[in-house]
Amino acid sequence: MKKGKLVFLVLTLAMSLVLAACGNTPQETFTKSVDNASKPADQSTTTIGFKVDELPATLKADQTGAMLDGLSLKMTVANDQKAQKTATTIAVKTAGLVNLDVNLDLLVDAKAEKVYFPLADLYDDKGNLTALLDQVTGGMFSQIKKENPDLATKYVEVTSLAEDLSGTEAKKEAADSKEVEKASKDLSKKVTKTVNDYFNSLPEDRFTENDNGDITVKLTQDDITKLATNLSKLLDDKDVKADLKTIFEANGVSADEFDKQFDSMKKSIDDAIQKMKKDSKAKITVDVTITPDKDNNIKNMTMKVKITETDKDKPETLGFTMTLKTTDSAKLPKFPSSSDVISTEQLQKIISESTASYYKSLYGNDSTSDDSTTIE
Numbered sequence: 001m002k003k004g005k006l007v008f009l010v011l012t013l014a015m016s017l018v019l020a021a022c023g024n025t026p027q028e029t030f031t032k033s034v035d036n037a038s039k040p041a042d043q044s045t046t047t048i049g050f051k052v053d054e055l056p057a058t059l060k061a062d063q064t065g066a067m068l069d070g071l072s073l074k075m076t077v078a079n080d081q082k083a084q085k086t087a088t089t090i091a092v093k094t095a096g097l098v099n100l101d102v103n104l105d106l107l108v109d110a111k112a113e114k115v116y117f118p119l120a121d122l123y124d125d126k127g128n129l130t131a132l133l134d135q136v137t138g139g140m141f142s143q144i145k146k147e148n149p150d151l152a153t154k155y156v157e158v159t160s161l162a163e164d165l166s167g168t169e170a171k172k173e174a175a176d177s178k179e180v181e182k183a184s185k186d187l188s189k190k191v192t193k194t195v196n197d198y199f200n201s202l203p204e205d206r207f208t209e210n211d212n213g214d215i216t217v218k219l220t221q222d223d224i225t226k227l228a229t230n231l232s233k234l235l236d237d238k239d240v241k242a243d244l245k246t247i248f249e250a251n252g253v254s255a256d257e258f259d260k261q262f263d264s265m266k267k268s269i270d271d272a273i274q275k276m277k278k279d280s281k282a283k284i285t286v287d288v289t290i291t292p293d294k295d296n297n298i299k300n301m302t303m304k305v306k307i308t309e310t311d312k313d314k315p316e317t318l319g320f321t322m323t324l325k326t327t328d329s330a331k332l333p334k335f336p337s338s339s340d341v342i343s344t345e346q347l348q349k350i351i352s353e354s355t356a357s358y359y360k361s362l363y364g365n366d367s368t369s370d371d372s373t374t375i376e
């Protein structure tokens with residue numbers, strides 16, 4: 001199924017809907033809920049999910065494509081704006097060629113400008129992370145864990161780790177955090193308005209509501225093309241580009257590199273839109289369902305996407321589902337104190353010593369003595 005650009009476009013559109021979402025008629029309730037989603041509460045927990053429902057036979061036969069079989073991603077973000085702290089959990093599962101079952105956490109203290117990774121995630125044997133890392137390291141990973149059980153209670157400050165691995169001093173702040181926050185909110189508002197303007201232009205009978213209060217709109221290929229075109233036009237807005245630049249530079253992207261990435265992204269989206277307009281052999285549908293709460297905020301949102309290639313004897317379909325769930329509360333874990341944080345130098349020394357010990361147990365001598373001080 002050679003529909004890469006179409007998949008890219010639909011994913012871009014889907015993420016735009018998630019960003020807009022991050023006595024009324026069903027249509028009015030639907031658009032009001034999307035609009036309210038751009039006004040986050042002081043505390044919130046958002047869970048975004050992605051699951052592959054159907055994989056074409058041609059992708060299953062491809063070694064790389066087969067890795068997508070049974071793919072399930074879930075990211076949960078608990079945010080406390082007043083405390084300026086965020087806890088993110090990412091869960092990845094696959095059931096295809098490579099079997100993955102991994103959970104990773106990140107703790108962000110925006111006020112202190114620190115990002116922590118709990119090493120406890122590497123000691124959690126509920127998934128198969130240890131087995132996978134042992135395959136890559138020839139069993140060395142388990143040896144490191146065995147010799148250093150106390151690391152399970154420690155945290156690594158990720159910014160420091162990035163500095164050490166790159167060999168350069170990271171920028172303390174590429175942009176003021178308040179500027180980044182303002183840019184993100186301004187961008188979200190513009191995306192939300194563009195999405196809602198399109199939904200409001202649709203006939204009311206396109207929106208249906210069931211007895212549970214779930215409201216669904218079924219988007220056709222023509223809808224997707226028009227909405228994607230409208231969203232693409234946002235990239236011509238100099239203020240939108242400036243907001244994106246602020247966000248990108250805050251994540252360490254240089255001004256020159258941003259311009260290259262921005263131009264490449266815009267071209268990819270425009271190319272995909274043109275391909276979709278011309279492609280009569282692909283059928284694309286996106287069913288969007290939201291469940292509003294009593295205040296017309298989005299409680300749940302589900303997007304079921306199907307891309308079917310019809311120019312074959314046996315039509316092939318790629319299907320996936322994206323979900324969004326939000327609550328106006330946040331339960332954050334305890335953030336580490338200074339005594340809980342291990343320096344990257346200490347971590348490197350422990351890894352080097354464990355590596356030397358591992359090879360010594362295999363070969364009877366320290367074959368890594370020259371490299372056992374620090375991993376460059």
